[in-house]
Amino acid sequence: MSERLVAEAFVELADTLVDEFDVVDFLHQVTVRCAQLLDVAAAGVLLTDQRGALRVVAASTEETRLLELLQQQTDQGPCPECFHTGRPIAIADLATVTDRWPRFVAAARSAGFASVHALPMRLRTDVIGALNLFDTRPGALTDDTIRLGQALADVATIGLLQARAIRERETLAEQLQTALTSRVIIEQAKGVIAERRQLDMDQSFTLLRGTARTTNRRLSELARAVVDGSETV
């Protein structure tokens, strides 16, 4: 991969971390950059709901098949294992782990994926979620690629914390819940737009995000306005 692309990605992500940025939008950007720079087919971010399960908060595409695959890992699969152990998980060939996670492997393979990686998102001693990478080709990512992936996972964590200056543990807990709620509001808004415009969920998300960008609004704020009916997209 080109060093210029990597540098550009980190500059772009750092630029986003200014006042009033949107956490879900930022995490979406991280996943898009992951897919691009790590040369994998898709990427997603799952965060702890602080009740013992993981929830999807962002994905490189909003295609239903990818979201389903991510949300299947509420408590079983490579991401929960990565989250609980705090260690990266590399599955070079999904065909070899059918006994370990039968439902997840079946779903991932039918979605066309052959390999999966999960990298922990950590803050000091806490693991707060995992970055999930999917590829259509079997094979383990190289050490260099994993290191870059881990750097992107760390950037995702920093972004989450940056949204409100993290003073203490309490603020991390607050921020995690806020991010998960934003994600739900965005799903609701996608539904409203999909129905009104007769679009699929991925197109609805692209339209919502594009409108937020061009009108200089936070993604979750615009999403709420769409659901409340105070604005249309």
Place this chain on the structure above:
Amino acid sequence: MNETRRGRIWTQIGRRSLGTPVTVAHVCAAAVPGVGVDGAGVTVMVSTTVRDTVHATDRVAGELEEWQLTFGQGPCVDAFAEDGPVLIIDLDAPIHLARWPVFTPAALRSGARAVFALPLQVGAIRLGVLDLYRARPGPLSDDQLADALAFADAAGMLLLEGAGGEPPDSAELAWQRDDPTSHHAEVHQATGMILAQLGISAEAAFARLRAYAYANDRRLGNVAADVVGRRLRFDDNRGEEGERS
């Protein structure tokens, strides 16, 4: 959510209701020893602007709700406005006096030192806030926070079900509580689609979706997938929700 945690929380609530229909008061009563706090209160949004205290377990919890309603400031007000919990481990720290200049001294005088405000909401559907307080400063442990969030989930579910003022149907509640698909992305997407089909609020759309799933004895996530897949619409003129042929 961890199934054992959810089961344990509902068992604790059940011990308070003793077979009668579960109310927010039972959730508050169970949350006090369950989380390890001194008191709990729930403020419900009657409309987007009108708030009402539904239940408080003691004088201090009641006053905390009252100060926030009266002054329009405090952790509960912020939790509601910012879509996330506000966890204050020591209200006596100067930063909180700056944040809520009227509420903070009043709350301290009432006898609260730590306040944990947890919003009751499903995305854009904002139902209210669960406030927990302690007379002594100090954080919730990870486990206590997880339980507090689970009690908030329970209170939120009750408010959704009892939106019409009627106590929720306990069979329907139990059925929903045990549905592992209730957090799926499609459930929220379908809520948005039904909202647009019928021109109703998100809360009403979510209620229609749940009622349909319950009436047809299907998982919420499966019905939602049919709505998202455009195999099921809620605006058919036959007056009933209809499958598309």
